Amino acid sequence: MDDDAVFRALADKSRRLLLDRLHRRNGQTLSELCEGLEMTRQAVTKHLAILEDANLVAPLRQGREKLHFINPVPINEIADRWIDKFDRPRLGALSDLKKALEEKSRK
Amino acid sequence: MDDDAVFRALADKSRRLLLDRLHRRNGQTLSELCEGLEMTRQAVTKHLAILEDANLVAPLRQGREKLHFINPVPINEIADRWIDKFDRPRLGALSDLKKALEEKSRK
């Protein structure tokens, strides 16, 4: 998995909104996704392309329409593999601090 | 929580690396964090400022040194609140597809 592409795709508010919309109703077309947004269709197209590159959205051509399906896998991979590193909120924060200060003063 | 700041802070590879380093050893100084990186100290300073703004890193002045402590809370908040929306990998992908196609053909 290219975690960089995923993180960068998620960095933009508009793209997170698109994912939110697809989450509410999966398989929407470009035009549907554009409805009510303060953005041109072309801007949305670009965002969707970035989401596709990050494998967060899978497109499906259906005649002249293009349906978009959310793919939760990369997000869960990040959650499992990267975010987990940063600990179930641990009680260690203060003890980290103490340790670090002791380390410093020993030098 | 300002989830936008957090997502954007996490979007950069160098910043994720800094978090990785702090995760390995918490409470490092600026100079320590710079060691072995292909970046000037000032670039690292900027990255740390962004991480601080996103509340992912908490600084502590200690004499002329500045110690940096990772704060896992915002990351976990994202994991819990936002990423969870995108489902424990569900079996629904194919059935979503079917549903969407049926919906289309009904129109």
Added chain:
DNA sequence: TTGACAGGCAACCAAATGGTTGCATATTAA
């Protein structure tokens, strides 16, 4: 078959981003 609808492509633009260099300031150790 011909218009209308859904989408694609490309050029262009302003603003944000990641990085640099140069200099200033504050602590600490000799």
Added chain:
DNA sequence: TTAATATGCAACCATTTGGTTGCCTGTCAA
């Protein structure tokens, strides 16, 4: 007290990014 160390601040630069407009192509329905 003075030199070295640790960090801060500001201006500047190239590239990336998010957005636009204009036009082209493919598909469906009347």
